[in-house]
Amino acid sequence: MRITIKLWLAASMLGLASCSNSEKDDVTDTVNRAGAIETAVTVQHADSTHDVLLTTHKVWVNFHEFRTVVHQDTIPALGIGDATAENEDGDTKKVSVKKDYEIYITLK
Numbered sequence: 276m277r278i279t280i281k282l283w284l285a286a287s288m289l290g291l292a293s294c295s296n297s298e299k300d301d302v303t304d305t306v307n308r309a310g311a312i313e314t315a316v317t318v319q320h321a322d323s324t325h326d327v328l329l330t331t332h333k334v335w336v337n338f339h340e341f342r343t344v345v346h347q348d349t350i351p352a353l354g355i356g357d358a359t360a361e362n363e364d365g366d367t368k369k370v371s372v373k374k375d376y377e378i379y380i381t382l383k
Contacts, residue, residue: 308335
């Protein structure tokens with residue numbers, strides 16, 4: 276009887292884990308400030324040929340910000356692209372805008 280219950284419990288847990296939405300498993304609205312590293316990555320346009328990659332790490336220890344570490348790197352700008360802009364009246368117009376980098380982060 277115990278083996279059957281354990282197998283059923285294990286199968287139920289596996290089934291629940293497989294039903295989770297993998298696209299949103301890592302999304303959070305809050306940071307565990309008891310002990311965490313909060314990282315923000317942004318790209319700022321410097322000029323027509325350069326962008327600045329800004330990486331900020333906040334280290335949280337026992338609900339206090341222990342340290343903030345900021346890295347700035349100059350990277351090539353991607354140039355100008357075409358986009359369609361719309362005003363509050365619904366009028367659209369073709370405009371030229373600076374292209375933005377897509378940011379992908381891999382954690383191990």
